[in-house]
Amino acid sequence: MSVRAEFDAWAADGRDRGMEDRHWATAKHALGRMPVEPGDVVLDLGCGSGYAGRAIRDTYDAGTVYGLDGAPKMAENAASYTDDPQVGYVVGDFGSLPFATDAIDHVWSMEAFYYAADPHETLREIARVLRPGGTFYCGVNFYEENVHSHEWQDRISVEMTRWDAGEYREAFRDAGLHVAEQDTIPDREVDIPDESAFPTDDWERREDMVERYREFGTLLTVGVAE
Ligand SMILES: C[S@@+](CC[C@H](N)C(=O)[O-])C[C@H]1O[C@@H](n2cnc3c(N)ncnc32)[C@H](O)[C@@H]1O
16 A cells, blocks of 8 residues: 555544554654754654644744645645644655755654655655755664564554664764664653553553553654755
């Protein structure tokens, strides 16, 4: 199934808002580190409900925020959640970004980058659209070290790239992005029940759930354009 078909179905089911709720616990910490200045142009890649771009507009007084998504229904939903004229949503693909060279100050992407058909091509596109010194904040929960995420590929028809932290750094550098920082952001908010509640529908063992959320969390890699 295509990105469009898969994620249009998610958006039609209201899963765009569900993702927002799940991702916010770690995304907000990464968003809080972005060096966005008033007036900056920011691009949210794979924006889903668009919550991150709207938060960037509201908290940093960014000039223009674009949310790009390959699923038209996602972009349509995102547009319906705001009447801010400086936030815009476009339908597009990670492989060919519809922006001029050096046009963007900062790129954000949460839980979306690994769906790129060719992640190296996407990184080159990000490096192209970023102005020199611009940053790419890339958050993923699906990565090699997070063994609890590996089964996600079985649940979705879109091919996913599962890199480890070192592969992210190497790929960023290959595309011309200096790696300014990389770490994991734990989710301290998700409710982890007492031992007596296990096994649950989703988790066999409490220690696995603790590891997934409190130890691994979101892998954040930050690149800076040359
Ligand atoms: C798991 S959702 C994450 C949405 C949002 N960033 C969040 O944190 O909730 C991934 C999003 O990326 C979009 N996406 C996946 N592959 C894409 C591609 N190749 N080009 C454009 N958008 C894509 C999907 O349509 C979907 O809305």
